[in-house]
Amino acid sequence: MLTLIHFTFCPFCQRVRLALGYKNLVFTETAARFYGPEHFRSISGFERLPVIVYPDGSRQGESLEIIAELDRRFPVTPPLHQGAIAVADLEAVLAWRARISGMLFRLIAPTLPQYPGLGDDPRAMTFYRERMEGWLGDTMEGLQARRHQWYASMEADLNGITDRVARHGFYTPVFSVADTLIAGDLTGLRLLEGITLQPELNAYFARVEAAAGISLLPEPLKQGQNL
Template structure:
């Protein structure tokens, strides 16, 4: 099997999580930013992640891929559990998170933007959505304050989490994205949660790229 991904992408990270957790024999292929031909050839549109299944067919949508891969072997991770506080945390935090992480992603060290051409395409794409990215970084204060408060609230919500369920495929990719942001205050419990899932999933955190 093969996963076509961006390294920075939180939706792609969901698929990397399940592959790592289940120790699947998975190939990864990073699609360059600005490369619309490859995904369009595979699935008819520019999108990631894309899974090439064992039968050679392809599928998209990150949580659909997670659920498909979860069915291939035991144990099962994609279980619906009652976690309304965590679901609400993700919903309430998402806008500020993306305004913090997206402009920093464009300055990061990821294979999909390893060329000047690809990085320029990435900046142009995100500028169309978010506006001036340098201004967003320069004026991060409001969003930093909000997310620092949300991270404080998250401490007790993740304190006793041991098993991996569906909500973790939504929460952890957001937190991993935030690890590229300097000035955030990750408490001990959130840090432990993040490192535990990073280790189990065999994915990297981004603290070494924080800006």
């Protein structure tokens, strides 16, 4: 059986959860604590998560590489790359994601402690705060206070992707790796206080979750354990 070692709150981990769910692959989840690279190595062999453990015992990190490997290892499952999305379309969504990265994380960083295993764990929050504030150059409180500014900075890019998924249903007419990236990465926006997302974007999140049979919002894990 597959085992996914991940953080409940991590956008990159959410990508893989969506891929596994869409492919209807049976997997167990191990929710790691956000205690730092040494701890991550001790439980997964990698300094970053997600990490997937395959039935043969081999392990792999990096979310998009994992998703590509799932296509290769399980060819009878619905594809997420070839047959689901053209190379040019995938390159376009990756360029869009790179363009919004800074603003996106300024927006979602203060929301992610709503997930169990982060905001309710002082040790994890200490590491998370130090890492996020060092990277983003502002305090959690400052980021939260300026959320309307950050949102306005990426609203045009967000509207563009919203228009596309509303038109096609998914990023293309069928679920693909692009949807694992968009929905997994943008889910934190749904937790923003005082900011209402477009109904079309919320409808898209619902379609993606239904297609994968996975909920992306904070909820207790139904299986696995906390380490």
